Amino acid sequence: MNQEELFKNVISHCKEYGFIFQSSEIYDGLSAVYDYGQMGAELKKNIRDFWWKSMVQMHQNIVGIDAAIFMHPTTWKASGHVDAFNDPLIDNKDSKKRYRADVLIEEHIAKINAKAEKEIEKAKARFGETFDEVLYRQTNPRVLEYLNKANDIESRFKNALENNLLDEVRQIIIDCEIVCPISGSKNWTEVRQFNLMFSTQIGSLSEDSNTIYLRPETAQGIFVNYLNVQKTGRMKIPFGIAQTGKAFRNEIVARQFIFRMREFEQMEMQFFVRPGTEMEWYNYWKNTRMKWHQAFGFGDNKHKFHDHLKLAHYANAASDIEFNFPFGFKELEGIHSRTDYDLKQHENHSGKKLQYFDSELNESYVPYVVETSIGLDRLFLAILSEAYQEETLEDGSQRVVLNIAFPLAPIKVAVLPLVNKDGLPEKAQEIVDLLKYDYNVATESKDAIGKRYRRNDAIGTPYCITVDYETLENNTVTIRNRDTMKQERIQIVQINQILRDTVDMSVLLKKC
Ligand code: GAP
Numbered sequence: 203m204n205q206e207e208l209f210k211n212v213i214s215h216c217k218e219y220g221f222i223f224q225s226s227e228i229y230d231g232l233s234a235v236y237d238y239g240q241m242g243a244e245l246k247k248n249i250r251d252f253w254w255k256s257m258v259q260m261h262q263n264i265v266g267i268d269a270a271i272f273m274h275p276t277t278w279k280a281s282g283h284v285d286a287f288n289d290p291l292i293d294n295k296d297s298k299k300r301y302r303a304d305v306l307i308e309e310h311i312a313k314i315n316a317k318a319e320k321e322i323e324k325a326k327a328r329f330g331e332t333f334d335e336v337l338y339r340q341t342n343p344r345v346l347e348y349l350n351k352a353n354d355i356e357s358r359f360k361n362a363l364e365n366n367l368l369d370e371v372r373q374i375i376i377d378c379e380i381v382c383p384i385s386g387s388k389n390w391t392e393v394r395q396f397n398l399m400f401s402t403q404i405g406s407l408s409e410d411s412n413t414i415y416l417r418p419e420t421a422q423g424i425f426v427n428y429l430n431v432q433k434t435g436r437m438k439i440p441f442g443i444a445q446t447g448k449a450f451r452n453e454i455v456a457r458q459f460i461f462r463m464r465e466f467e468q469m470e471m472q473f474f475v476r477p478g479t480e481m482e483w484y485n486y487w488k489n490t491r492m493k494w495h496q497a498f499g500f501g502d503n504k505h506k507f508h509d510h511l512k513l514a515h516y517a518n519a520a521s522d523i524e525f526n527f528p529f530g531f532k533e534l535e536g537i538h539s540r541t542d543y544d545l546k547q548h549e550n551h552s553g554k555k556l557q558y559f560d561s562e563l564n565e566s567y568v569p570y571v572v573e574t575s576i577g578l579d580r581l582f583l584a585i586l587s588e589a590y591q592e593e594t595l596e597d598g599s600q601r602v603v604l605n606i607a608f609p610l611a612p613i614k615v616a617v618l619p620l621v622n623k624d625g626l627p628e629k630a631q632e633i634v635d636l637l638k639y640d641y642n643v644a645t646e647s648k649d650a651i652g653k654r655y656r657r658n659d660a661i662g663t664p665y666c667i668t669v670d671y672e673t674l675e676n677n678t679v680t681i682r683n684r685d686t687m688k689q690e691r692i693q694i695v696q697i698n699q700i701l702r703d704t705v706d707m708s709v710l711l712k713k714c
Contacts, residue, residue, distance in 0.1 A: 203592060209528035212583075212590050213459055215602065219661050221245065221586070222460065234456030234464045236579075241661050244612035244642060246467075246582055248707075250446050252610065253469045253576070255707060256494060256714055257444045264442035264471065265435055269423025271448060275414050277422050278399065280551035281544060282516070287418060288395040289454055290363070290371055294382035295389040301382075302455045303371050303393045307359050310378050311352045318348035360512075368393040398451045400464075416450035421573060423447075424472045425544045428569075429556055432474075439558055439569060440483065442473040446578065458529055460579040467578040474569040476560065477542065483572045484519050484539040491537060491574050492523060497713035498607060500588050506531060516543035525584045534584060535576035542568040585610065589662060595687075603684065604662030608705040611662045614641040615701065618654050620670040622647040630669045633679070633694060641701055659684055664705055667697065 203211070216222040220239035224231035238246050258266045278284045290303040321344055326333050339345055355378060362370035372393045381388055400416040417423065424443045431443050446469045456462050475483045488507065495505050503526070510520040519539040524531040545556045545568045557566040589604040608614070617633045619626035630645050637643045644663070646654060651668060658666050666682040668689075673679050681700065682689045692700070703709070 205528040208587065208590065209459075211592070212528070212587050215590060215660070216242065216586065234453060234462065236460055236463060241612045242582075245585075245606070245610060245662075246578060248610040248612070249581055249585065250467075250469065250578060252707060252710055253578075254444065254446065256711055257442070257469075257471055260711060261442065263437070263440065264444055264473075265431060265437070266444045266446075267424065267427060267431060268447065269420070269427060269445060271417050271450075272404070272414055273417060273422060273426065276551050277426060277548075278415050278418075280547040281422050281425075282547070283399055283415075283418055284397070287398050289398060290368060290393050291396045291454060292372065292375065292393045293391040294385055294387060295391060296387040297382050297385035299382060299384050300454060303375060304359075304363065305455050306380050307355065307371070307374055307378070310380050311355055311359075314348050314352040314355075318345045318352070321345050321348070366395075368395065396452075396454065398453065400450050400452055417448075418451050419449050419575070420445050420447045420468045420470045421472060421575065422544070424470065425548055425571075428472070428474065428545065429554075432558065437474075439560060440473060440475045440479070442471050444469075444471040446470075458527075460583050461527065461529075461532065463579060466580075468575060469578055470573065470575045472540075473572045473574075474558070475572060476563075477567055477570045480539050480541070480570040480572055481519065484537065487572050487574050488521055488537050491535060491576075494714040495523060495525075495534070497710055498585065498588070499713075500584075504588070505534075508533070514538075516540050525580075527584065528587050534580050535574065538573045538575070540571045540573050542570050544571065545569065601656055601659055603659040605685065606662035607710055608664040609707045609710045611664050611705070612642065613644045613658070613661065613663045614705045615643050615665040615667055615697075616654070616658045616663050617643060617645045617667045617669065618651060619645075619647050620651055620668055624671070625674060626669050626671075629673055633667065633669065633697070636694070637697065637701070640698070641705065655682065655687075665700070 219241055221242035223237045223239055225235035225237050226232050254266060258264050291300055292303040292306070293300050321342065322335060322338060325338055325342070326335065339349070355374065359371070359374055361367070362374065369392075372390060375390060376388065379388060399418050401413050402416070403412045404414045405412050424445055428443065431437065432441070446467065448465060449468045450465050453462050453464055456464060460466075473483055473487065492505060492507070505526075506524050508522040508524050510517075510522070513520055517538050518541050521537050522533040523535040523537070525534040548554075549556045549568065556568060558569050559566045585606060586604070589606045591603050591605055593601050593603060595601060615637060617630045619630040627647050630647070634643050634645050655666055662684070664684050668680045668682065670680070677694050678691050679694055679697070680689045680691050681697070
């Protein structure tokens with residue numbers, strides 16, 4: 203199965219087993235908006251809990267809040283989102299399709315670079331062991347031509363974006379002869395900036411002053427509450443405020459399933475530090491967050507840092523943790539050193555002091571902030587695409603199994619009566635009643651037992667407990683492990699201990 207097939211299979215698996223549905227599917231769906239089904243909601247909740255516990259419960263100097271989605275509109279003026287949270291858009295006049303101008307250009311550059319790489323691959327195959335790739339890149343005329351061309355477009359494009367030269371962005375599209383993938387024509391409109399925030403009206407009058415926004419990031423809810431939390435929680439610097447919640451962006455190029463959505467969930471933490479110590483904390487959080495990702499056990503090559511060379515106006519350092527999705531390495535989490543920019547902006551716009559009195563230094567200052575920001579839906583996709591396996595078993599039969607870390611599995615244990623009669627379903631229900639206070643447990647009696655095992659493998663259930671005639675005689679059951687498929691007979695009273703040792707969230711928390 204290649205990566206493209208894997209991605210397709212993950213998407214259809216999500217639908218077939220109740221993880222993710224297209225939003226409002228009966229009305230043909232709403233683009234880039236998705237609903238989480240009965241399995242997806244559980245898995246998402248477990249991932250969120252894991253993040254929350256590892257951030258809040260495991261750090262005594264981090265607390266969590268739950269700020270509202272709606273915020274005073276000046277918040278977004280202060281944060282810069284009203285003026286600068288834009289994408290440059292262009293329409294094709296023939297197909298009437300709208301594109302992100304930057305994406306059209308970046309894809310064009312990627313195509314040229316791919317041609318250079320193809321030449322290099324061909325030469326590698328031709329020359330074998332003696333091939334000197336560095337020299338070839340520097341001297342082969344065709345490769346040089348491609349690489350120089352891509353570089354020229356890139357630097358022209360960067361300059362245009364940095365200086366907001368929208369006519370120049372359009373000219374690059376014309377000069378590169380980029381065509382609309384639908385109409386095939388080069389009949390382009392002007393390029394316009396398009397703000398990504400969704401707006402709506404508060405109250406009954408539709409005046410400008412009543413315009414409010416659906417938050418495009420959860421972070422601002424933390425910034426505006428920083429002093430409330432610091433004072434009421436008697437927090438001493440360095441300390442953090444964590445939050446999970448929905449964010450909304452009117453993404454124009456929304457594809458790759460739940461990777462880029464218009465409504466998504468973020469898990470963010472702002473860490474408030476003494477000015478001058480921010481780089482130390484930035485490095486601390488970079489390493490801590492990478493270790494957290496590695497606790498999922500996906501192997502060493504699945505994550506990498508991508509340090510930003512070009513920084514946003516508010517940052518003095520920024521790095522992404524990228525994950526190798528089925529469509530390549532892409533941003534999963536951002537770690538940003540945001541200086542005192544946001545708090546100072548809120549001071550300026552609100553007229554309220556947002557200073558911290560540092561009793562050790564005997565001085566007041568606006569703290570610096572190091573932020574960790576991860577998309578819950580992206581992490582969900584990373585986990586699922588890593589977990590999805592199609593296996594051929596020893597007897598030649600096939601199974602699909604979700605190798606999700608046990609503590610994250612939507613259902614921890616399925617209690618299955620061997621047959622649907624003779625008191626076995628009732629005995630199974632007794633076991634469910636014993637476990638349900640601590641774990642999400644399921645029971646089902648329809649279909650042959652083998653079919654029920656397969657169904658539970660496909661949703662990632664770590665254990666299947668089978669209740670058979672022997673259970674009625676001596677209170678023993680068989681317990682089947684999802685990964686090894688091995689079964690052993692145990693006493694009913696042993697089940698709880700096995701679950702505590704393997705499916706409790708603490709198992710995962712101890713790894714990070
Ligand atoms: N407060 C900083 C912030 O919002 P960001 O890089 O724009 O930074 C942080 O977003 C994370 O949110 C990303 O790393 C990504 O995981 C997730 N994210 C951003 N836009 C998204 C979208 N349209 N759909 C799904 N997840 C998204």
